[in-house]
Amino acid sequence: xxxxxxxxxxxxxxxxxxxxxxxxxxxxxxxxxxxxxxxxxxxxxxxxxxxxxxxxxxxxxxxxxxxxxxxxxxxxxxxxxxxxxxxxxxxxxxxxxxxxxxxxxxxxxxxxxxxxxxxxxxxxxxxxxxxxxxxxxxxxxxxxxxxxxxxxxxxxxxxxxxxxxxxxxxxxxxxxxxxxxxxxxxx
Amino acid sequence: xxxxxxxxxxxxxxxxxxxxxxxxxxxxxxxxxxxxxxxxxxxxxxxxxxxxxxxxxxxxxxxxxxxxxxxxxxxxxxxxxxxxxxxxxxxxxxxxxxxxxxxxxxxxxxxxxxxxxxxxx
Numbered sequence: 490x491x492x493x494x495x496x497x498x499x500x501x502x503x504x505x506x507x508x509x510x511x512x513x514x515x516x517x518x519x520x521x522x523x524x525x526x527x528x529x530x531x532x533x534x535x536x537x538x539x540x541x542x543x544x545x546x547x548x549x550x551x552x553x554x555x556x557x558x559x560x561x562x563x564x565x566x567x568x569x570x571x572x573x574x575x576x577x578x579x580x581x582x583x584x585x586x587x588x589x590x591x592x593x594x595x596x597x598x599x600x601x602x603x604x605x606x607x608x609x610x611x612x613x614x615x616x617x618x619x620x621x622x623x624x625x626x627x628x629x630x631x632x633x634x635x636x637x638x639x640x641x642x643x644x645x646x647x648x649x650x651x652x653x654x655x656x657x658x659x660x661x662x663x664x665x666x667x668x669x670x671x672x673x674x675x676x
Numbered sequence: 677x678x679x680x681x682x683x684x685x686x687x688x689x690x691x692x693x694x695x696x697x698x699x700x701x702x703x704x705x706x707x708x709x710x711x712x713x714x715x716x717x718x719x720x721x722x723x724x725x726x727x728x729x730x731x732x733x734x735x736x737x738x739x740x741x742x743x744x745x746x747x748x749x750x751x752x753x754x755x756x757x758x759x760x761x762x763x764x765x766x767x768x769x770x771x772x773x774x775x776x777x778x779x780x781x782x783x784x785x786x787x788x789x790x791x792x793x794x795x796x797x
Contacts, residue, residue: 520788527764527782532774538782546788 520546524557534561534568542573551580554602562606571604577613595622597632609636625651677701687741693718693771695736695743708737714745718771725756729769742772751778759787 525540536559544552555575562569573579579597584590600615611634613620619628620641630645643649682696698713714734720726734747751767753776754760762785764778 517787520786522782522784522786524782525780527776527778527784529776530774531776 518547520544522557535559549582551578553578568606570606571602573602574600576600577602579613593623595620597621597634599632604636610634611636623652624655625649685738685743690721691719691723692741693743700736703735707739708735710735716745727753727755729753731767739772742770744771745769761785 522538522542522544524538524542527539528537530536536557538557540555542552542554542557544550544557552573554573554577556573558570558572560569560572577597577599579602581595581597583593583595585592597613597620598616599613599618602611602613604611613632613634614630617628618630618632619626620632620634627641627643627647627649629643629647632641632643634641678700679698680696681700682694684691685693685695694717696715697711700709700711702709710733712733714729714731714736716729717725718727718729729745730752731745731747731749733749734745734751737744737746746768748766750763750765751769753762762778762783764780764782766779768777769775
């Protein structure tokens with residue numbers, strides 16, 4: 490085929506979210522999108538999936554939500570935005586930090602997730618918005634994932650809970666809180 | 677009623693769709709047909725095969741320069757290069773408006789590029 494169909498662009502964009510972590514596109518896989526109802530405007534390039542929406546890019550990304558809308562840019566057939574709403578759960582698998590490390594699974598929860606192609610930002614909001622990673626959990630009014638840089642930030646009131654396992658070998662918490670600090674002894 | 681029919685829809689000398697099927701029963705004159713074993717191949721503006729769609733039973737409405745297919749039965753659509761496949765139950769396909777609505781158990785399967793871990797090279 491000379492160029493991608495619009496659903497392919499949608500999936501490439503979802504897969505592209507993972508590429509910030511040093512993955513290269515190589516093999517191909519079957520990626521199903523399931524829903525109760527769907528409307529496809531092939532002329533405008535808009536796709537709307539409603540009811541028990543599940544997107545699975547094997548080994549990379551799973552998305553479940555109640556409603557998924559893919560909209561093109563005006564006057565072009567390029568993807569402008571992906572809007573997932575209602576009980577949004579995004580599971581992203583990224584490579585481990587070192588060769589041989591197990592893949593890292595990051596889960597994001599919210600009522601609404603918007604991916605905007607122009608600035609490559611995924612904004613998660615509504616409900617108990619949180620991103621759960623092995624390092625800890627970030628909660629906030631809005632959690633923003635920058636696809637280009639791989640950075641996550643939060644706006645509004647935010648809480649970060651770090652996993653204590655991160656400090657196991659750091660020595661940071663090895664000293665008892667109320668014990669006498671090391672100092673001169675009375676001998 | 678006709679059996680084992682085929683029909684080519686052309687517009688300004690360009691083939692838009694090739695239809696074929698088993699039994700076809702006219703309804704509402706000659707502009708609509710109840711069709712069994714419906715099969716249509718659609719073509720892009722450059723003449724290349726675009727989509728193939730099949731349904732065991734549906735109603736086909738012929739408009740002046742296009743067609744509408746509707747059915748409570750199953751639909752299977754496959755893109756010519758196999759990169760896109762859709763199945764579902766209950767559908768309304770307005771080819772002229774390029775709009776497809778599938779009402780139940782929609783499953784789209786796309787062939788997408790998978791990332792390869794750079795560290796594994």
